[in-house]
Amino acid sequence: MEKRVLLAVVLSVMVIIIFNYLYVKFIPSPQPTKISQNQSNNIEIKKEEPLKKEIKPEEIKISQVSSEELKNYILISPQYEVSITSLGARFNKFQLKNYSKEKNKKEPVNLISSPSEGLPLEIYLSSAPEVAVINYKGPEKNIFSLENATSQTISFLGSYKNITLEKTFTFKRNSYFIDLSFRISNQGNEVIKDGILLRGVFSPLVDGTKYVFKGPFYYTDHLNEIKLKKDLEDYTGNLKYLGYEDTYFMVALIPQNMGNATYRATFRNIDKNTQEFILWLPPFELKPN
Template identity: 35%
Template sequence: MKKDSDMEMRALLAVVASLLILLAFNTWYAKRYAPSTSPKSRPQASSPARKEARPETPLPLKERRSSPSPSLLRVEVLPVETELFSAQMTEAGGRFLSFRLKNYREDKGPKAPLVELVSAPKQGLPIEVYPAGHPELAVRPVKGEPRALRLTDAERGKILFRPQGTSPLSLERVFSFSAKSYLFHLEVKVTNPGEKPVQDRLLFRIVGAPFSRSTRYVFKGPAYMDGKKLEEIKLKKPGSFREYAGPVSWVAYEDAYFILALLPEDRKGPWRLTFRRLERDTDEVILWSPEFTLSPGASKTFRLAAYFGPKRMEDLKAVGRGLPKALHFGFFDPVAKPLLWCLKFFHRYVGNYGLAIILLTFLVRIIFWPLNHLSYKSMKKMQEIQPIIQRLREKYQDDPQRLQQELMQVYRTYKINPFSGCLPMLIQIPVFFALYKVLLQAIELRHAPFWAWIDDLSAPDRLPVGFDIPYLHGLPVLTILMGISMYVQQKLSPTSLDPTQARLMLIMPVFFTVLFVNFPSGLVLYWLTNNLLSIVQQVMINKLHAR
């Protein structure tokens, strides 16, 4: 192998490096978020505020983690209807039996079921509220008034659940809803009906499992914000337990697109959080109130808000309290959020996210046009001096150091930067990865159609052909077009006289086509459009150079 390489080999290495980064990135995310089945999984890192431990007080009754008992099936169900969701609340503890989002469906198509946020009913219904010393009160029958709640326009309404019978502590729950918000409020009044003082904590429990089908590369599980930073709790195997004590802005269970979040009114607390993996992809989140003491006949009221809905930035910002940080794109967040903003901006005018991606590609190309132009000119000059470089290689093939010195002298003489051809691709790598993350996590692009067979930009493109294609289940037409465009782009680009390098560059379109076959169609559309614009720019440069 030759000791030195010309501009095309450097560009090839840049492409390969970017692909290796992409593959490493995917592997890292898969290992980071996929549940572990090994009993020797790495222990969780400990910190002063969060440690491996067992809860000091009992958790809810085991029967609420299995099929409902007959007594629970006989209680009344109260419907709650707003413009955004349709819910059902049970008088067995004033919990949600169902919480369906009217604007989101589990799959493509108008007949697909609505997204259900009560995703693990056998493990527990949200929001379970009970004293730590009396977990049975989480399912104690209560009386709800009114018997149904239907809100439209700007209406607001409440459902009051009054305790029935006698118990060591009396819990009165009030849920307040708004017709046009996923945010609702919960007020719990704890009363001591006994003759002795009672010391206890109030627990708010939710259980979550993924609400929708999403890639394994996106985090799914408990998360909280302590007022400054976001923490994602990665529980691996059933029984894994984590704990935190301190200020809490919000605590939640989330997946790629949806979130169940609790927001205590008093952020400082001191609050305590416990997280437990109950089974594969099912986690328990408990918010523990500060400890309180009630004398006989005394009462204390706890207030918190809850957000059950999509991780849509406009809705999260309307809530505030740091909840917008629930929508984040990891390392590429500083690039991904401006890209998402641009996509939504273009969508307002064209009404199609596929067209918005095309316009975004135009914008990126315009921004990098001067740099790309400089790169293409440099590659053209490199092509012109290939005979000189070839003679130097033959002359100094046994003296690599002298060869390098002579090559650098040639570059200086002809005013060529040997690295300029790599810069456009290297600079666009963050844009590529950021758009990849946006397509995986932005709910606006979930099930977003483009044209013809491309009915979901967040999924791979597949054209049904009437028969099964092994491993593909359809023809990836857009991906094939992308590979063809890359081949045309390579044929138009300046090439060296080295046949080995030329053959390597011709392999790249095939490699990219195979790599992209299971990528989101929106990402393939971006790359295809980028290739077409590169072809146009290269043709323009070739014509200018020919004059």
């Protein structure tokens, strides 16, 4: 049997008009997902063994790389239009069709609010932050539509040293929820012990009142808004989801199929108006194929 580590997450983008009301109505506390026997055979997580070398969040710098074969992939939905760059298979545009940045202007809200600091969603190894920006190979077709379909899947393949990586996005018509699966397989001869990090960087998506919280958050059995009083905040414990919110919109990352795992989340100020969140998944051990 092929040995691989499988990371399954759901990236949800919720359009929120009256935050306190819709948050309770549309984002209830998710229940832990039961892992089947087949799923557990594919996931090898060593909670008790720390990483040999753990990079502190404040030391992580995503290096920029160039490629002659960079491509953009466009998906058009009734609710939004997105663009995914092959560089890291990350969103470089996520425009909401039904919402404008200002009442009297037609410019749509773009959820990619800090492109110079990082494009969501960066996924990389704890020992190799440069994995976040490797160039992935996508499908031959580069324009997709949900106008006459219920869902659309777009897959990307990449490689780094002795590992292969696969990112698969599944978009659903009439929904702001996006399924994202991330697979790693070990093509070398040595066991890999590492960790997977998921990083998002955001600033306020629209102008709004200064009296409403704007910034990162995480959800346990209640909402925890991170009001960063220092450069870095660190949380370890049970975690249902985390993300970024502003006056009217939020982006939330919801891990699935990981049982009752304990997560680590870090939150950092990039500058006065820009914050970063990182979800640290439990360390894994990946055997050769």
